[in-house]
Amino acid sequence: NPNCNCKTEHGDANIYLEVQPEKLNQYDVIFITAADGPLEYHFVQKALTGTITPKLVIMWIEPFSLAAHALVLNVPQDIHESLFDEWMQYKDRVVSNSADLYISEAGCSATYMPYSGLDTQAFAIEFVRSFFSKFNHGRNKNKNFHFAWIGALSSAKKYGAIISEKWQGTPDYTSYIEVIN
Secondary structure: OOOOOOOOOOOOHHHHHHHOHHHHHHOOEEEEOOOOHHHHHHHHHHHHOOOOOOEEEEEEEOHHHOEEEEEEEOOOOOHHHHHEOOOOOEOOOOEOOHHHHOEEOOOOOOEEOOOOHHHHHHHHHHHHHHHHHHHOOHHHHHOEEEEEEEOOHHHHHHHOOOEOHHHOOOOOOEEEEEEOO
16 A cells, blocks of 8 residues: 555564553554464553554464454454453464464474465455455444454365364355454
8 A cells, every 4th residue: 555654663572562662652553463472462451551552453364374363453452351262362263273283393393383375465465455445444443353364264174174163164265354342
């Protein structure tokens, strides 16, 4: 979008939130894409106390990009109380056995979640279109949203992914929007 001015900040975001949170208030939106539950929680808590005031968008993908999510917080809300479990895992996951699908790297102790780059881009594009057309203005600017993007669920079986009951039968490459506040 040529009307957007994006600026990145480098360093540990938790330290940044503690040392210079007021610098973040110059922005309209903060996108959190680190897939780090404690970091996301830290941002939400700072918004709840009014320390940071921009809109928050928390985004993550599920294994093999079978699904992806974005929580759009136009107004502060304690989403962790209602939407996440005690392990900071989103309760309404599409892939119910996602923890079983992480892959270990040979030679080191690191693990990673396999995903499709093409489908991740498709999610990002679909979400950005919705963000600028539906979530960011008018009567919706005081509402919070969950945006769920569904990838190729029909291929879940070949990856060993188990689809949660709520999402079974959902058509490939669709998206859903719900108000969460």
